[in-house]
Amino acid sequence: MPGNLLLNPHGHENFSNWELTKNGGDKWCIEPTPDDSVVSYFCTSHKPCLKKQVIILLQCGYDAAYLDSAPEVTVRDWYSTRHDCGGVYRLTVSLLNENREVIATFKPDDVAVPAETPWTQVTHTFTGYGPGLRFISFEHGGQDDKSWKGWYGIRVTGSSVTIAPKP
Known part of the structure; x- marks a missing residue:
């Protein structure tokens, strides 16, 4: 089975595979990083910027019986700020059934991030959510403060969604 189910997590392919659900202010951009921690990242503007991918799990090679066993789904995302401006970080990940109805959601409170915050990882693992998983919606972004x-x-960069392999 595949590793990271999100495509283009660093912006190497511009915005391919991402739906820009909010593209406010000067809109999203992609920048190379000046250090060795990541190759490139997506950056937000002064108004809300959110982008989303919906993963179709049956097309990724998972079968319905395995998905109905509620395997662990782990989500990771990385965020940071510039040296001179803080921001607000947002993340919403939802597990969806065949009708794209929500089975479970991870949506932490918006994070106020001060200037000069180094790359910080958010991690969450879904467990015990029951049968019916067919899609995963991953949306993140933010704006400056x-x-x-x-x-x-x-x-934001290096986002990932993985599903535990069959035992």
Whole structure:
């Protein structure tokens, strides 16, 4: 089975495979990183910027019987800020059934992130959510906290969604 189910988690392919659900202010951009921690990242603007992928699990090679056994689903995401501006980070991940109805959701409170925050990882593992999993919706983003024109908001990269292999 595949490793990371999210496609283009670093922006190497521009915004392919991502739906820009909110593209406010100066809109999303992709920047290379000046250090060796990541190759590139998506950056947000002074108004809300959110992007989403919906993973179709049956197309990824998982069978319905295995998905109905409620395997562990682990979500990881990385965020940071610039040296001169803070921001607000948002993440919503939902497990969906065949009708795209929500089975379980991980949606932490918005995170106020001060300037100069190094890359920080968010991790969550879904367990015990019951049968019916067929899709996973992953949406994240944010904005800056000073309303500065340009790309001063939250940076995101290296997002991943993985499903535990069959025992």
